[in-house]
Amino acid sequence: MANFHYNPHISVDCVIFGFDDERINILLIKRKQEGKNIYALPGDLVRKGEDLDHAATRVLFELTNLQNLYLEQFKTFGSPDRINDPLDIEWVNSIREHPEVRVITIAYNSLVKVEDVEFAPASFAEEVLWHPIDKPQKLAFDHNDIANTGWAMLREKIKREPLIAFSLLPEKFTLRQLQTLYEAIVGSSLDKRNFRKRMLRNKFLVALEEKQSGVSHKPAQYFKFDEAIYKEDFAKDQWFLF
Template sequence: MSVLDQNYNPTLSVDCVIFGFDSKSLKILLIEQTKNIYKLPGSLVIKNEDLDVYADRVLKELTGLKNVYLKQFFTFGAPNRISKPEDILWIENNYKVKVKRIISTAYYSLIKIAPGTTKLYEKKHNAQWLNVAEINNLAFDHIEILKKGLKTLQNELKFNPAVCFELLPKNFSLREIQNIYEVIQDISYDNRNFRKKLMGAKYIIPTKEKQKAVAHKPAILYKFDKKIYDATFKETNLFNL
């Protein structure tokens, strides 16, 4: 058995659903496995490595970013989840292990997409940001992992609105918050009611800045105050739009 064989646990993997938002659409960071076939970032787990540490390392290596929102959300363990001959062959060729049954622990992450933020790392790992709404097929069972990750994000947004600010720039408009909610929840909200609820949130603080280089009247920019959020947000006053 080679050194490479001994480094990997052939029955355990980590897969990461990395979401990003470009002010208009929800994106997912995917790796091109073969021509026009994409997979989620992840790998078989190295022996004796903590799962959370490994997921964080995968994220850092792929994006170059530190201290990014990362959360474990599900474990996929169906006996036949890796059954396609081409998938088995790809794993065996890349990891030099014999595939039997692989259990995958999945994480989802939220990243602020900014010009050039992850460009170098995307090129190195043959990764691309693609629209979540346009994804209907992935390698392995990764489409099911993506769907579960999106559902988890939708539920998290209902009960913990702080997660939406992980996708926004430091200063943002109220419209950008509404865009995130509408895109993730796949729902259109009444502008007036939505804005009213936003204005009632003490942790959304107006700044002295306004939007720049926009065709319409520049909107006031706001910032998120995590300390105020932690001190004032309760389940009895859920920001559940």
């Protein structure tokens, strides 16, 4: 690890969402401490002179080897006692140059295509894993609060801008994948025919020649999301899907 100069007062934490065709997961990092597995959100101190968004982008890149991801700051957590578990305190003491200072953290949501992720050994992570967003898991620091808030904000956001959901899907996908994704987001099941009708009204969904193969049922059509058509056709606020 290069010897960068860090600002000991500010960190970023990332809630990184991925979709595995069934449920929505977030990326967690695992550390071992006193024989226990401790899970946390990926994050890092901001460097001196570094922009906040840049710090988040850097964490994402170190972890997934990906750039140009969907990234949005959603809230800053700065309670004076956000580090209060003895294990967390001990850990902070062991790795930080200035463990005693109050650090506030700027939280970001990010969306990735799981197939693109190459888990990289990052300076701040011993092990990295996907964890279902709806399966409870105790996290370090105030990271449960951060993750829950991020998930709630993402759901709200996607209702207004369903476009961003495509950041979670592969380049080519079936309408079934798209529907399952939306169902995971809204938390209820949707009518297949109505869903297709609404979706196919959107010209930015373009059918590819290609179909599924190797499945033991009627193969599904693949689609892609055409961002250029999207930008042409829609002034941002004019369309709501829900």
